[in-house]
Amino acid sequence: MADKLRDEITGNKKHATGDKPSFCVIGAGNGGLAMAGYLALHDFSVNIWTRDKDKMEALAAARGIEVEGKLKGFGELNKIDVDFKKSIENVDIIMVAIPANGHKEIGQKLVKYVKPGQTIVLNPGRTGGALELYNIFRKEGKIREDIIFAEAQTFLFVARKLGVHKVKIFDIKRSVPVSAVRSYKNPELINKLRIAFQQFTPASDVLHTSLGNIxxxxxxxxxxxxxxxxxxxxxxxxxxxxxxxxxxxxxxxxxxxxxxxxxxxxxxxxxxxxxxxxxxxxxxxxxxxxxxxxxxxxxxxxxxxxxxxxxxxxxxxxxxxxxxxxxxxxxxxxxxxxxxxxxxxxxxxxxxxxxxxxxxxxxxxxxxxxxxxxxxxxxxx
Amino acid sequence: MADKLRDEITGNKKHATGDKPSFCVIGAGNGGLAMAGYLALHDFSVNIWTRDKDKMEALAAARGIEVEGKLKGFGELNKIDVDFKKSIENVDIIMVAIPANGHKEIGQKLVKYVKPGQTIVLNPGRTGGALELYNIFRKEGKIREDIIFAEAQTFLFVARKLGVHKVKIFDIKRSVPVSAVRSYKNPELINKLRIAFQQFTPASDVLHTSLGNIxxxxxxxxxxxxxxxxxxxxxxxxxxxxxxxxxxxxxxxxxxxxxxxxxxxxxxxxxxxxxxxxxxxxxxxxxxxxxxxxxxxxxxxxxxxxxxxxxxxxxxxxxxxxxxxxxxxxxxxxxxxxxxxxxxxxxxxxxxxxxxxxxxxxxxxxxxxxxxxxxxxxxxx
Known part of the structure; x- marks a missing residue:
């Protein structure tokens, strides 16, 4: 009842069918597979990309992700292309789910290919991840009002990869703070993410997500x-x-x-x-x-x-x-x-x-x- | 044969009977008991002192130290007096065998009561022990040509205390470097110590003993x-x-x-x-x-x-x-x-x-x- 009431007030619905955002998940480790698998099982359009070409080929052959644990099933992927640009083109939300050591390299790819209207979320940013990403765009003069740069405080899933296209989701956290670099964007960010993930809650700003890194x-x-x-x-x-x-x-x-x-x-x-x-x-x-x-x-x-x-x-x-x-x-x-x-x-x-x-x-x-x-x-x- | 030849050349004899120095051992832990027990078993005159009065009373009641392990027997002590001054008076060599945290406190007692001709050896000095002792004497204007301030690089014995007057000596190191603060005193120091301990060898100076602290x-x-x-x-x-x-x-x-x-x-x-x-x-x-x-x-x-x-x-x-x-x-x-x-x-x-x-x-x-x-x-x- 409380959930239903809240959904009415907020206008959110779990896995709403209308205006479903499309995703690209960057990363095919424990995190990337869990996130892409979760989204695919909930009928979102998901691409996946990792810099490892062998993994990409194996994923392309499998055409999707087998999920075990809290969720079960085969999640079909939309696009599996070794080309980074093609992987992210036309998606609404880019979920970066790689170790933070790779943020800089991915940031340098993103700055080349991200288009107006896209949202980038680091899952998680560790400390200063979204600021670093923002800075890469700033140096190239690519900041735009309609691109959102965000980071989660921690990773949403507890998951282990079982194979190139197999993952076990042990747990999904109930609440994960997330913030855009420009925090006035947070309501917009949350509204977009909530269609797929009820668990994301707004943090005050990226200083909170970065220093609340427990x-x-x-x-x-x-x-x-x-x-x-x-x-x-x-x-x-x-x-x-x-x-x-x-x-x-x-x-x-x-x-x-x-x-x-x-x-x-x-x-x-x-x-x-x-x-x-x-x-x-x-x-x-x-x-x-x-x-x-x-x-x-x-x-x-x-x-x-x-x-x-x-x-x-x-x-x-x-x-x-x-x-x-x-x-x-x-x-x-x-x-x-x-x-x-x-x-x-x-x-x-x-x-x-x-x-x-x-x-x-x-x-x-x-x-x-x-x-x-x-x-x-x-x-x- | 080699040992005998060396003894002839150096003029040293193991446990020579003539000119035997007398000792006071400061400390009645693993180290102090092993050192005092060793000396007493080799018929040196040994006093013992520790700041713990209960231990002093128990040692006084026992009148000596029971040694097990590499050496065996009961070593009779010369003097067991709670009075620090009396414990060190008239002895030739004061062997300090306490944790280095106690060096400063013992140094402040020594500076009051040490007499000309006495030799003080920290067993071991850890890093800078002999220099700290020397500095305590220097500040009081008590440095004299005929007082030796020395430190060993490591402790001679591997021993464990079994009771207030019982100790087990597991091992005696074959060679332990020792040096006086004024390194020109080293030959004199070694000559004195060697009558009781063949194991002490001269280090170049206290920088070597202090930084050779392995x-x-x-x-x-x-x-x-x-x-x-x-x-x-x-x-x-x-x-x-x-x-x-x-x-x-x-x-x-x-x-x-x-x-x-x-x-x-x-x-x-x-x-x-x-x-x-x-x-x-x-x-x-x-x-x-x-x-x-x-x-x-x-x-x-x-x-x-x-x-x-x-x-x-x-x-x-x-x-x-x-x-x-x-x-x-x-x-x-x-x-x-x-x-x-x-x-x-x-x-x-x-x-x-x-x-x-x-x-x-x-x-x-x-x-x-x-x-x-x-x-x-x-x-x-």
Missing amino acids: AVMFHPCVMLLNTGWVESDHGNFEYYLEGISPGVAKVLEYIDMERIKIAEAVGIRVPSLKDWLYFSYGSTGSDLYEAVQTTSAYKGIMAPSTTHHRYILEDVPMSLVPMSSLGHKFGIDTKYIDSIINIACCQQERNFWSEGRTVEDMGIKNFDLKLIRRLVAGEIV | AVMFHPCVMLLNTGWVESDHGNFEYYLEGISPGVAKVLEYIDMERIKIAEAVGIRVPSLKDWLYFSYGSTGSDLYEAVQTTSAYKGIMAPSTTHHRYILEDVPMSLVPMSSLGHKFGIDTKYIDSIINIACCQQERNFWSEGRTVEDMGIKNFDLKLIRRLVAGEIV
Whole structure:
């Protein structure tokens, strides 16, 4: 009843048949297959594109995606073409579902081929993804009133790829915040997305989606402080319940405090990890360790079997580095975040500082706070 | 035969009966009991002192130390007095065998009561211990030509306390470098120590003992990068062979590189961890990970059962902080060492930066390299 009433008030209907937007999903990993499969099963027109030509050929041969889990069935795809331009032409919404390390490369393709009226959503943006995309367009003079640049705060699906055209959807989150760079576009964005996904809710702006990035708090730090365990025992332990031991939880609290301070420096409030556990799972406890331990949703979730994993390879450069960069810009001491980045650099023997996303990539290096707030509100280009 | 010849040449005899120095051992933990027990079993006059009065009473009641393991027997102690002054009066050599966190406090007692002709040896000094002790005396104007201030690079014994007056000596190292702050004193120091301990060999100076501190490389970093494992599984894994997984070994290589650079900045060369494993155990490998894995001496050594352990609580403030402080003074980038210190601060919720030993404590904050080299050579006070 409440749902029906809300739909009447908002004018939304689940999977409305009229004015169905068409989609192109970029990416054919866990995320891309789940999203494309979900859309196809709900009778939306979906193209899919990935830079891997072999995958494209296999998908073309299969002509669609087999979905298991929460949803079941074969979702027929509309167009499977190795040509990027053809894949996105004439679609209403481009859902980018790739690791954030690939955003820049995709952004450089998008700036060439995106047409007026199209909407681009990064699923998710990690930290600063939509701003980086916006900046790529800005540098080419391609910003237009009728192109929407948006990012989700986290990924909508919990899914695992079972084959080139097979995916299992374990869960679909009930609510995922999303925002356009120019936040006055959010009602329009939500209206478009809601026809396919009731789960998207508007965030205030991309500062909220980018700094409300909770997952990253649980990723690189927990992996690093369990390096020996992951590598020697192939992740044969419960990632949250055992990996976040009291000492690990303490480090997380300090890292998280820096994220909150960075958010405060740009004038916004984001929930702490502990608050988020309470909002999301009703977990309580006197400290983060206790709150994690009382989160039954974490029971049975095992650790990755290797440290060569997106929890480090994606989250360090695309979440921690941009947070540090933002913090540095606003004079916030991010020594604990920086320490985690440094140790990750040694562990992986890579320079995540230079690989990672910075305020320069986001196009706000020389912006003061007022300009940044005007940018995310949409007042200026 | 070779030993006999060497003894004739050097004039040393194992446990010579003439001119036997008398000792006071400060500390009654694993180290203090092993050292006092060893000396007493070799018929040296030994006092023992610890600030814990209950322990002193129990030791007084027992009148000596029961030793097991490599040595066996009951070593009778000479004097067991809660009074610090009485404990050290008239002894030739004061062996300090306490965690380095206690060096400052003991230094402040020593400066009041040490008499001309006495020799003080920190077992070990960790990084900068002897310099800090020397500086305490210097500030009080108590430096004298005939007082020796020295530090060992590592602890001579591998021992575990079994009770207030019971200790098991598992092993005695074959060779331990030792140096006086004024290195021209080293021949005199070695001559004195060798009557009781053939194992002490002269290091060039205290920069070598302090920066050749190999143990610290294996301690805080390995503990931190195994935090979840230690705390969730109570250290039920092989500390070296499992705890130093490939990713942990990579981080160790970077930390170790910084230590070597700091040593180079003060003009000395110290062996890398990998070289040290080869010298000490004949371990070979293409990288540190492989070298550790081929070290059979590490087989079966389990991890500590808690992160509230001297591997962090002592080694972070008394080895890593002074290394960072020295590095900073000489313009060496110690970002990886600093990152480990920062993460340790969060994990333990303590400020090791302010607790730790710095170039100021060592009395060399305003010294340039030439002055430091003159200091450790003994040219100046």
